[in-house]
Amino acid sequence: MGAAVWMMGAALAHPEAAAPQQSAGRSAVSLTDTRVGVGSTDRMAAREALLEAAETALARGMVAPAILGFEKAAMLLHAADSEMGLVRAWMQAGEYRRALAFSAHTSGAHRDAPDAAALYAWTLRLGGQTDFARKVLDEALQSAPDNAVLEAVHQALGSAAPTASELMLALPHRMAPQSTMQDDRAQPPPAAARLLSSGILLDQGRRALVPITIVDGMRQLWVRNGLGRTSAAVVEATPQAPDGTVLAVLRLSSPLQVETTPWAERDPFAGSPGFSVAYAAGSAATAAWPWLHQGFFGSLQGSLGARRLGIPLPANANGAAVFDSLGRLAGIAVNDTNSKPLLVPVSLLRVALRDTLEPTAPVPQPAKATGARMPIDEGYERAMGVTLQVIGLP
Numbered sequence: 001m002g003a004a005v006w007m008m009g010a011a012l013a014h015p016e017a018a019a020p021q022q023s024a025g026r027s028a029v030s031l032t033d034t035r036v037g038v039g040s041t042d043r044m045a046a047r048e049a050l051l052e053a054a055e056t057a058l059a060r061g062m063v064a065p066a067i068l069g070f071e072k073a074a075m076l077l078h079a080a081d082s083e084m085g086l087v088r089a090w091m092q093a094g095e096y097r098r099a100l101a102f103s104a105h106t107s108g109a110h111r112d113a114p115d116a117a118a119l120y121a122w123t124l125r126l127g128g129q130t131d132f133a134r135k136v137l138d139e140a141l142q143s144a145p146d147n148a149v150l151e152a153v154h155q156a157l158g159s160a161a162p163t164a165s166e167l168m169l170a171l172p173h174r175m176a177p178q179s180t181m182q183d184d185r186a187q188p189p190p191a192a193a194r195l196l197s198s199g200i201l202l203d204q205g206r207r208a209l210v211p212i213t214i215v216d217g218m219r220q221l222w223v224r225n226g227l228g229r230t231s232a233a234v235v236e237a238t239p240q241a242p243d244g245t246v247l248a249v250l251r252l253s254s255p256l257q258v259e260t261t262p263w264a265e266r267d268p269f270a271g272s273p274g275f276s277v278a279y280a281a282g283s284a285a286t287a288a289w290p291w292l293h294q295g296f297f298g299s300l301q302g303s304l305g306a307r308r309l310g311i312p313l314p315a316n317a318n319g320a321a322v323f324d325s326l327g328r329l330a331g332i333a334v335n336d337t338n339s340k341p342l343l344v345p346v347s348l349l350r351v352a353l354r355d356t357l358e359p360t361a362p363v364p365q366p367a368k369a370t371g372a373r374m375p376i377d378e379g380y381e382r383a384m385g386v387t388l389q390v391i392g393l394p
Helices: 002-013 041-059 063-076 080-092 096-109 114-126 130-143 148-157 346-357 376-384
Strands: 194-202 207-211 220-225 229-237 247-252 273-278 291-296 321-324 329-335 341-345 387-393
Touching (some): 041 063, 041 080, 080 096, 096 376, 194 220, 194 321, 207 329, 207 387, 220 247, 247 346, 273 376, 321 376
Antiparallel strands (some): 194 207, 194 387, 321 329
């Protein structure tokens, strides 16, 4: 953290020496600042140096210095690129609601920067606000019908499982977190590694739960959460739920330091509302934010507690985390032989994990003492840290 702060201090003290080259893919600055002297060479050089230092800090997982750098750059000039940097930094800090609100401001205040509207539409859709995201995107396309970033987002959101294209991963609108290893000594996933499915963080960030079918035959494994934090992992145990579902418990080489989610006291009843959070499957193991899907729980299938999930998910969302309306973990989605998602509810998970996790992970207490339904944006924010990409090298 100290290195990034020093870089920012140097950028302010010696702008002509510290200003690096502009990041590849960074769009032209959208200016709404009418202060006298806004075009000062020294001011602009200092601002570019701050932006570069903030991007470097964010790529290293140093979120607090990145936020500081983007804020200092924004004080020098009211422009879209520094504000989009703040949106991404808050996302990487796990502050989805704050990022979403500021993304709305950035999109509205910089209407001549279409990539700000594209980022806003993307963050809306991540949290399940599909209709509003489409409205924001359609209005932006009416104003800038030939903008390549807006068109890329439009095409991606037309898919059941959207993934960010190379153009969408460029700065300053990058629509994904930066991937950072929790252990500097560990090797990150190589180019040959691929995204296998989703998973759930357990045991105060020390373990993960995934369907066994996705890790069979993998020589190496990694997990990464929605904040970009990545750790190598190994299969520690393969417990079986009472309904016959075989799971895999992974032990992480370095714990992911996030607040874990309370487990529901009992299984959700059929027809009750809930949501699921999963990553869009793809061949490349690129860092990404997860997607939230809302719906209603299905009915029981037989006498052992297995049930149809009910919440609509893409066919490749195996291992998705499932939550009840209070934001408590309600189970894990596991595909059946026809790639249809079944819910393995918390009652079965507790039995399956009893001997593996000891009493440390399943904490059966409600997320809110009032029993009030959790706002969906808060539910997404809580899920970002505990919903995992599962990455494997065959």
